[in-house]
Amino acid sequence: MSTPTTPPSSHEPPPGPDGPIPLVDLRLQHAQVGAEVEAGWARVLAATSYVLGAEVAEFEREFARFCGVGHCVGVANGTDALELALRAAGVGDGDEVVLPANTFVASAEAVARAGARVVLADCDPTYLLLDPAAAKDALTPRTRAIMAVHLYGQVAPVDELAAIAEAGGLLLVEDAAQAQGARRHGAAAGSLGRVAGTSFYPGKNLGAYGDAGAVLTGDGELARRLRALRNHGSEAKYHHPELGFNSRMDALQAVVLRAKLARLERWNAERRAAAARYAELLGGCEALTLPATMPGNRHAWHLYVVQVDERDRVLAALNAAGIGAGIHYPVPVHLHGAFAGLGHARGDFPVAEAAAGRILSLPLYPGITAAQQERVADTLRKAVGC
Numbered sequence: 001m002s003t004p005t006t007p008p009s010s011h012e013p014p015p016g017p018d019g020p021i022p023l024v025d026l027r028l029q030h031a032q033v034g035a036e037v038e039a040g041w042a043r044v045l046a047a048t049s050y051v052l053g054a055e056v057a058e059f060e061r062e063f064a065r066f067c068g069v070g071h072c073v074g075v076a077n078g079t080d081a082l083e084l085a086l087r088a089a090g091v092g093d094g095d096e097v098v099l100p101a102n103t104f105v106a107s108a109e110a111v112a113r114a115g116a117r118v119v120l121a122d123c124d125p126t127y128l129l130l131d132p133a134a135a136k137d138a139l140t141p142r143t144r145a146i147m148a149v150h151l152y153g154q155v156a157p158v159d160e161l162a163a164i165a166e167a168g169g170l171l172l173v174e175d176a177a178q179a180q181g182a183r184r185h186g187a188a189a190g191s192l193g194r195v196a197g198t199s200f201y202p203g204k205n206l207g208a209y210g211d212a213g214a215v216l217t218g219d220g221e222l223a224r225r226l227r228a229l230r231n232h233g234s235e236a237k238y239h240h241p242e243l244g245f246n247s248r249m250d251a252l253q254a255v256v257l258r259a260k261l262a263r264l265e266r267w268n269a270e271r272r273a274a275a276a277r278y279a280e281l282l283g284g285c286e287a288l289t290l291p292a293t294m295p296g297n298r299h300a301w302h303l304y305v306v307q308v309d310e311r312d313r314v315l316a317a318l319n320a321a322g323i324g325a326g327i328h329y330p331v332p333v334h335l336h337g338a339f340a341g342l343g344h345a346r347g348d349f350p351v352a353e354a355a356a357g358r359i360l361s362l363p364l365y366p367g368i369t370a371a372q373q374e375r376v377a378d379t380l381r382k383a384v385g386c
């Protein structure tokens with residue numbers, strides 16, 4: 001399956017009012033940053049400094065400031081970011097990490113790759129975010145961390161999750177891959193736990209032109225460990241006191257990310273305006289459950305996810321009309337072959353399972369036009385008969 005955020009091929013015609021409407025249109029962002037990216041790439045090529053270096057360090061400073069955290073460590077992708085976050089915080093063999101059953105598989109993959117045991121908990125039916133009561137029920141004496149996944153661009157209920165973590169002496173780790181610019185009670189995603197991992201996969205709210213990710217933390221010692229871990233366990237060249245990884249951010253990606261970060265607040269505001277427009281266009285249709293924003297959250301609208309019966313038929317109708325709707329995600333973590341070893345069966349996480357059969361992501365990106373959204377809404381209303 002293609003991921004949420006696969007960019008449209010450059011061979012496709014640009015979408016016009018009657019043309020295809022992609023799930024995500026990255027060309028509109030490139031049109032705004034292209035000149036700046038080319039100038040930055042020329043700088044990198046002239047300096048022949050391709051891995052880490054000054055551009056990455058600048059981006060790290062800028063993104064840390066944007067998130068209101070002390071430290072940002074640029075790495076190769078979001079999955080590595082989460083794995084390294086866990087490892088740097090000392091989570092590994094014999095530890096359990098509680099995370100939601102409905103997330104992109106990478107959240108769980110990172111936990112397993114860090115050597116810890118994946119312990120899944122169900123989500124709430126309204127926001128489809130990790131349910132604090134379910135997370136609490138999943139705790140055992142071996143639990144070391146709770147991973148709050150800010151799915152679809154909205155911060156998970158971190159107040160309650162942090163209270164549970166604190167009471168149990170556990171770490172709160174954020175998967176902020178889908179939530180750059182999201183806030184809870186004014187505080188940015190990535191600044192709400194001990195450590196956070198995020199992804200700059202191209203279609204994310206802040207997307208690179210290839211793979212990239214980052215770890216965020218307010219803890220200077222943790223940041224120091226992360227800088228070593230991402231670079232073969234080395235702080236001094238050719239000295240490797242511990243086993244590390246090759247997971248460094250490329251300078252070319254840092255250039256793109258710096259150019260896009262300068263526009264992220266505006267682009268997220270455009271996403272919010274587009275989400276509000278969908279709410280108007282689709283409101284009052286009983287066959288549709290529209291996405292809700294948890295009080296206290298400023299949603300970053302990475303994805304606009306409605307719920308509907310007969311989802312596959314409705315999705316086919318949208319796709320047939322040239323509308324690039326998608327599903328995020330059709331299979332909850334416990335039903336993937338990769339996690340069969342957890343021993344779960346269908347029925348174990350009923351809210352996540354029911355949602356997986358009903359969720360439908362509509363096209364949403366900065367620059368989507370009112371006319372495009374009207375076409376999506378008309379087609380969807382017809383497909384569900386309202």
Ligand SMILES: Cc1ncc(COP(=O)(O)O)c(C=O)c1O
Binds near residue numbers: 079104149213
């Ligand atoms: C919720 C979530 N976690 C983790 C990841 C992993 O990020 P990456 O694809 O950069 O490894 C993604 C992105 O795909 C994601 O959406």
